Amino acid sequence: MPQAPIDAYSWPTPNGHKVHIMLEECGLPYRAHPVNIGKGDQFEPGFLAISPNNKIPAITDPQGPDGKPISLFESGAILVYLAGKTGKFLPEGDRARYEVLQWLMFQMGSVGPMLGQAHHFRIYAPEKLAYAIDRYSNEAKRLYGVIDKQLSRNKFIAGRTYSIADIAIFPWLRSWENQGIVLTDYPHLKEWFDGIAARPAVQRGVQVLAEHRKPIRDEKEREILFGKTQYQRR
CATH class of the missing domain: 3.40.30.10 (Glutaredoxin)
Structure with a gap:
């Protein structure tokens, strides 16, 4: 059916x-x-x-x-x-599956909430609070560093194959400028980002x-x- x-x-x-x-x-x-x-x-x-x-x-x-x-x-x-x-986009084997799921949880627990706060205090907050801007901008840079290191050893976020971990993280990095990020500071991440952005389904x-x-x-x-x-x- x-x-x-x-x-x-x-x-x-x-x-x-x-x-x-x-x-x-x-x-x-x-x-x-x-x-x-x-x-x-x-x-x-x-x-x-x-x-x-x-x-x-x-x-x-x-x-x-x-x-x-x-x-x-x-x-x-x-x-x-x-x-x-x-x-x-989610492997059947237990080991590979858990590799993907841990990076999905990384996005849900860290990338989304922290970059969301960076957006808020840098762009939307009615009062520019230096402490909050510094705190979340620095956390954004730390997270980009974590992802860049992971991608220095893997083609995709959770290993050799494209997965829901890539799908989850990519949209949050599209506003990197608003997060105080210079993308070229993270060369492995940038190469991955450009590759994901070129996928026809992602573009749609x-x-x-x-x-x-x-x-x-x-x-x-x-x-x-x-x-x-x-x-x-x-």
């Missing part, structure tokens, strides 16, 4: 792009539904029903593992699910919903993204 389209509820952010790229790489049919996080779409009951943490992305697959629909949130979990569904993935993303335009959007609205109990 042909695969029914997967519904991807997302926005053109690094976490959103992870899933867009994975869907493109796997060749799965899907429909991308914009969840405008600047307008507060992430707090709508319909979205919260599938993403209770009110964060994008989330997916609904009408043909889940048991043939019944399944909804998932958290981008890392979605990558693991899609890899399991298609048998792509980062264009998904891209036309919807605009700079923060007013204080209402800023408040929704960074103010009290996001902390309300729902």
Whole structure:
């Protein structure tokens, strides 16, 4: 039976792009539904029903593992699910599989949160706090160094083959300038980055919903993204 389209509820952010790229790489049919996080779409009951943490992305697959629909949130979990569904980009062997998963967790636990904070305090914070800017900019440089060292010994993040670890990390490094990074300081990372960026599926993935993303335009959007609205109990 042909695969029914997967519904991807997302926005053109690094976490959103992870899933867009994975869907493109796997060749799965899907429909991308914009969840405008600047307008507060992430707090709508319909979205919260599938993403209770009110964060994008989330997916609904009408043909889940048991043939019944399944909804998932958290981008890392979605990558693991899609890899399991298609048998792509996550090795079957235990050793190689755990190599990939540890680098996926590295992205989820370090690269995303820390580079997100670097973005916030360097670009979006209404008050420029030198301590915060220095702290997260330095952490960004440290993380780039970790990745560069890993890529000095491996063609891809988790070894010799392209995997969900590469798919997870790449979108977060696309804004390296905003993170205070000089990419040429990390030659192994830069070579890898340029190679990933040249992949046709990656190029398609980062264009998904891209036309919807605009700079923060007013204080209402800023408040929704960074103010009290996001902390309300729902």
